[in-house]
Amino acid sequence: MASAAFDYSQWPPSLTDDQIGALTQHATTYALSHGLTYLPPSATQPPSPSSVIHAPISLLPSPIPRSLFERAQQLQSSYNILYARVAMDDDFLDKVMGAVEGVGKADEFVGTLWRGWKAIRDAGIVQPLHLGLFRSDYLLHTGGEDGTISLKQVEFNTISSSFGPLSERAAAMHRYLHALTNYYGVLPWLKSENFPLNDTTARLAEGLAEAHKAYGVPSAYILFVVQPNERNVFDQRWLEYELLEKHSIRVVRQTFEELASSATLDADTRILRLAIVPALSPSWSESSLEISTVYFRAGYVPSDYPTTTHYATRFTLERSRAIKCPTIPLQLAGGKKVQEFLSRPGVVEQFIRDTDARDTVTGAKDLRETWMSxxxxxxxxxxxxxxxxxxxxxxxxxxxxxxxxxxxxxxxxxxxxxxxxxxxxxxxxxxxxxxxxxxxxxxxxxxxxILPPQGVGSYLIRAGGSTPGLNGGNKTVRSETVSELGIFGWALFSRETGVRERGDAGWLVRTKGVESNEGGVAAGFSVLDSVVLVDG
Structure with a gap:
């Protein structure tokens, strides 16, 4: 574990009002110029957006010990394999998350998903491959008896692990501010070698492209299942652009509502096709599109299924030959009850062994060290x-x-x-x-x-500050904060092929005021941040 050499209570360094104003202008202009953006809030979004706002961001990166940052990256491979193996263990998921024995008895949302999956597997699963785009979230913890700071996992995300592309751009923004201003020389830690690079967009797109390749039809499309009136659309679009530009893979976006009428399965092959009206998309000559991979950026909360038709649509996609990201069992594997169950004596060792050197760089003991009770x-x-x-x-x-x-x-x-x-x-x-x-x-x-270091602060910027002037209408607030580190990874796996995975597929930092218990950026609690590596 790392020693507590860095004084977190001295962060952030003091800046004058003029320096804060200049940095805010540079940061927000950079964000708007480089797609670090949201759609503005409104009751409904137009089909063709005409305005954007910058995403909520921090003015300075957040300090994270170099050794713990590197440790989180090392652990990701083991976590990828762990959750892939959990998703392939039907008996385990039935016991923990099922509607007969497990959580599904008490949680109707979980129970409905499990019952749909049970019916599908009883009828025969036609696509054995699963794709997971994962994110393991951590906080720094100061509760050790010896006073050291350690890394503790908040949760492991198996569905709609968002903000990869925008986190890459937040890191680039902080490197830009340092290159432009040197942050006015306020602290020796703020130097270029302490700003780690982040290539999340390419790495996550790589996982989707590998699934598309495994499907075996180059002309097929990847389907992004999205929420209606999605404000965080650009985080998704950057993946779409990467897939087209680097892998020549086209993407189509639809909501569950749209898929209810557009999606069909071939009775014999279970190929998933989407009916397309050519007049609405002149560049498409096809009347229907074959789908290789279904990437869910919706479907993780009950409000995404307001009617039984929405659940039926999800199950139609699940029954198809397309590769799902995630499948229902992989979504269920990300449940908090699974996280708790794995922490019980001897359970995680059923999936990851300390001597599992052929598959992992870390073992069960290393994973347990990142868990709270x-x-x-x-x-x-x-x-x-x-x-x-x-x-x-x-x-x-x-x-x-x-x-x-x-x-x-x-x-x-x-x-x-x-x-x-x-x-x-x-x-x-x-x-x-x-x-x-x-x-x-x-x-x-x-x-x-988890008990993060106390006294840490940051300058947080949200669009639309009420007072124009020094900060140009953007509200920059110095606040005591907590920062959460997320490490991305992906895995493509089946019982037949085993697990192919990428352990480190980039990273994310979200920072919130200490007065806020919750941490979601899309939910309005946090801002996008990045890392400055420190000793201790």
């Missing part, structure tokens, strides 16, 4: 006294209330959801548990909170 809310013998036990104590004796508050301050409760804004933290836990029916508790896990 986790347990199920319905576990009768948890490793830490559960929060609902503390609530019961509150009714029995006065000191129980103090115990409950202290315990809740060390916990986060997580449901089986992605996208930010779903967790329950600290003092919100006791009243939440009082209203959570016992039969619903299996859908939640408890996790010991």
């Amino acid at each position: 986790m347990w199920s809310l319905d576990d009768p013998n948890p490793p830490v006294a559960p929060a609902d036990h503390a609530i019961r104590q509150c009714t029995d004796e006065p000191r129980g209330a103090t115990y409950a508050r202290a315990l809740a301050d060390s916990l986060v409760l997580k449901p089986q959801r992605e996208g930010g804004g779903n967790n329950v933290y600290k003092q919100d836990i006791p009243p939440f548990l009082e209203t959570l029916p016992m039969q619903d508790r299996e859908a939640w896990i408890a996790m010991q909170l």
Whole structure:
């Protein structure tokens, strides 16, 4: 583990108002010029956007120990293989996430996906290959007994692992600001060799291109399944452009609503085709497009399935010969309950061994070192006294209330959801548990909170500040912050072929104010950031 040589409380370096104003102008102009952008908020987005805003960004990169950054990159290969193997273990997923034995009993969203997958595999799966574009998220943790800073995993994402292309551009923006201004010489850590390169766009596109190649029809398209009125469209478009320019692969984008009428399966071959109206797309001479790969940037939250037709469309795609990214079992493998189950004694060792040198650069012990304590809310013998036990104590004796508050301050409760804004933290836990029916508790896990370094700050910029002037209408705020590091990877795998994967496919940093428990950029909690490597 790294030593605590770097003084996090001295970050960020002090800048004058004039320096902040100049850097903000350079940063936001760069972002708008280089596609580090969002569509502006509105009730509906026009088919052809006519305006953009820059994505929420930080003015300076965030300090991360070099050894821990490199360690996170090394771990990604093992995590890719671990979750690929979990996704191929039907019995394990049935037990943990199924609607008969597992989480699906208590969580209707998970249960519906599992039942659809069960019906599909009972009928016979025609495409054995899975594609995963993954992201493993970490925080720095200061809770070690010896005072060292370590790397702890927040979660592992198996569906719609977003912000790869925009994170690459955020890193490039910080390198540009350093090259242009040297950040006014305010700190010796801010030098070019401490700004790591990030090539996420090419690496993620490589994974999609490998799936397309494995499908074996060069003229086929990759389908991006997207949410309606998507504001984070440019993060997706950069992958589309990379696929066309570097791999000569064309992309078509559709929502579940559109796919309900456009998608059909050949009865014999299960080839997935999309009906296309040529008048709407003059460059396409085809009346239908064959799909090689389905890349889901939607489908990870219940609101993406407002009707049974939306679920039926998802299952139509799943039954097809196209390669899915992810398949339903791979999506289920990313559930928080799986994360908790793997942390139990002897479980992760069923998938990754310490001596598994042929497949991985790290073993089960190395993965366990990145985990906080986790347990199920319905576990009768948890490793830490559960929060609902503390609530019961509150009714029995006065000191129980103090115990409950202290315990809740060390916990986060997580449901089986992605996208930010779903967790329950600290003092919100006791009243939440009082209203959570016992039969619903299996859908939640408890996790010991990670304790990031205190006193770290940053300058955060969001578009549309209310006061024009020094910052040109952009609101730049100095705030105490927490930064989350995400490492991307991909894997193409099946039982027949084994796992082909790329361990390090770039990285992401998201930074939020300490007052915010949640961390999603798209959900409005965080800004896009990058890394400055430090010692210790």
